[in-house]
Amino acid sequence: MPNPSPPPHPCGNCSFYTDSIWQPVSSGAMSTLSRGFTRQDLSAGQPLYHQDDDNRGVYCVSKGLIALRTHHMDGSSTLLRLAYPGEIIGFRSFLEFRPHRTEARALLTSRVCTVAQRDAQQVVQTNPSVLTRLASRCITEIDRNHDRIIAAAKTPNKLRLVGILQRLMTAHGTQIDNHLRMHLPLSRTDLADLLGVQTETVSRLLKRIQQDGTFQVSGREFQMPLPPPTRPAATG
Amino acid sequence: MPNPSPPPHPCGNCSFYTDSIWQPVSSGAMSTLSRGFTRQDLSAGQPLYHQDDDNRGVYCVSKGLIALRTHHMDGSSTLLRLAYPGEIIGFRSFLEFRPHRTEARALLTSRVCTVAQRDAQQVVQTNPSVLTRLASRCITEIDRNHDRIIAAAKTPNKLRLVGILQRLMTAHGTQIDNHLRMHLPLSRTDLADLLGVQTETVSRLLKRIQQDGTFQVSGREFQMPLPPPTRPAATG
DNA sequence: TTTTGTAATTGACCGGCGTCAATTTTTCCG
DNA sequence: CGGAAAAATTGACGCCGGTCAATTACAAAA
DSSP states (O other), X not given: OOOOOOOOOTTTTSTTTTSOSSXXXXXXXXXXXXXXXXXXXXXXXXXXXOTTOOOOEEEEEEESOEEEEEEOTTSOEEEEEEEOTTOEESHHHHHHTOOOSSEEEESSSEEEXXXXXXXXXXXXXXXXXXXXXXXXXXXXXXXXXXXXXXXXXXXXXXXXXXXXXXXXXXXXXXXXXXXXEEEOSSOHHHHHHHHTSOHHHHHHHHHHHHHHTSOEEETTEEEEEOOSOOOOOSOO | OOOOOOOOOTTTTSTTTTSOSSOSOXXXXXXXXXXXXXXXXXXXXXXXEOTTOOOOEEXXXXXXXXXXXXXXXXXXXXXXXXXXXXXXXXXXXXXXXXXXXXXXXXXXXXXXXXXXXXXXXXXXXXXXXXXXXXXXXXXXXXXHHHHHHHHHHHSOHHHHHHHHHHHHHHHHOEEETTEEEEXXXXXXXXXXXXXXXXXXXXXXXXXHHHHHTSOEEETTEEEEEOOOXXXXXXXX
């Protein structure tokens, strides 16, 4: 029989109900989820977990922006992923029963929903469809990494930077007149760790981008002309 | 009940029985697998499937070397993965019911084992442990891509090239005296598509690598000193 | 063998980026 | 406010790699 509207849930506006790996699920698993479910609010800069931490569950970004970063032995680091609202993080260590290979840290005031490891494992083992959807997220991640590898080989750094900024603007910018304005949540170092270049290069790239008229840049304040109302496509 | 030794199987020496995503599996699924199972031998240069082809199953590299490559609109291409014996390919399009995003082509005389799509789907849907192992392969792929992204950002091209060659030598080289010798199955263009550089750069990198004494290079014939089998007394 | 097309190498030139250093701007506390 | 620390920018310089062009090596076909 058709489902009535789902009951209210502590996750608030996260994708737990709408675009979730957990839904639909058996009623027994549903109660397990409700039991193991928590949510937390992070202020900008606050870590969700650290590199080499043991997995504690599966996380879903509900609001804000989470950066996944690996630290290298030489002290440098690489920003491997920006997780936007609706995205799942921590699934690698969850599925493999291994420590996190990255640290997760909020770049904006963020909300994260968690299903504790024990409960998540139970649900996954009793509801194969959840595993299917988790695998689907893995493949999305593979595709994104492939895109990034291709872009690193084929796309000039200036264009790659523009792409990153445009995505951030679209997700977290505020519309003013026919412009998008944003306080960039990433430092120049973050951008450098994302592009695989040095901070000085980021400065020069931003200068050139601004001279091209693509953006107005002032410190961490960014503004870009809003393209004519484009319909956001469902597929990424 | 303890398993007796597994029955013989057309896959020959591939990892179907030893390190396989399919094993262990219910006896009903076992017969499904045997039915949908095929193997094929590819000569160097022969394609296994093409970009945008519909998925026809899950493949396992049994012998040889398979290159996964995406072709770009400008006519260039990127070599996204080298699949060595024991590795699974085609799982992305299989799990997502989508066309292949890469072409798969043998670089050496190779043997590939296939489980046809319909049968593989049936087994996956009735044996969640298979899905778990497929997800594990996905995560391995994610980790490798992360390593590649990090290497592209942090490791000089010369060292990246050395790493690629060493892996190829170890897997497909033949030992002569205390050296490893190999006929490189990749063209300079292939190496360039793997590193994200131009063929001329590959030539210059190889020259420098040879001058360093790391390799002897002559056309596609490579030779490298075999690292001494870990022995405590090193210095004379 | 010779021919012919492809692959590979080499050289010249130049732009982009890493590096080091100096300066300016921003941030954060007192 | 003011002052220190951190972040960001700018300049100078050299190397690496892209690009174009020319040459050489190789491999398949006649």
